[in-house]
Amino acid sequence: MSVCYKCGAAAAGACTNCGQFHCPAHGNKTAGDGVLTMARHGLCDACHADMGFKKGIAALIGVLAIGTILVIWFIANVLNKQ
Numbered sequence: 001m002s003v004c005y006k007c008g009a010a011a012a013g014a015c016t017n018c019g020q021f022h023c024p025a026h027g028n029k030t031a032g033d034g035v036l037t038m039a040r041h042g043l044c045d046a047c048h049a050d051m052g053f054k055k056g057i058a059a060l061i062g063v064l065a066i067g068t069i070l071v072i073w074f075i076a077n078v079l080n081k082q
């Protein structure tokens with residue numbers, strides 16, 4: 001029988017990212033995550049934290065990319081009107 005990687009209790013499932021077993025208390029977080037619930041389903045706590053970090057970086061890059069596009073669009077528009 002498989003046990004939780006953290007506390008040794010009976011495992012409720014295996015992490016979909018790293019494959020280690022986790023109990024309900026140390027993985028598969030679903031409460032209070034809103035729109036991110038689906039993406040985090042089935043992960044152990046370690047991967048859960050890691051995913052959150054990567055999502056933050058991805059969001060930052062996305063905001064910077066959109067900001068850059070808007071600035072270029074704005075500059076192009078201003079130049080076209082002259």
Ligand SMILES: [Zn+2]
Pocket residue numbers: 004005006007008009022023024025026
């Ligand atoms: Zn546990």
Ligand SMILES: [Zn+2]
Pocket residue numbers: 015016017018019020043044045046047048
């Ligand atoms: Zn994991």
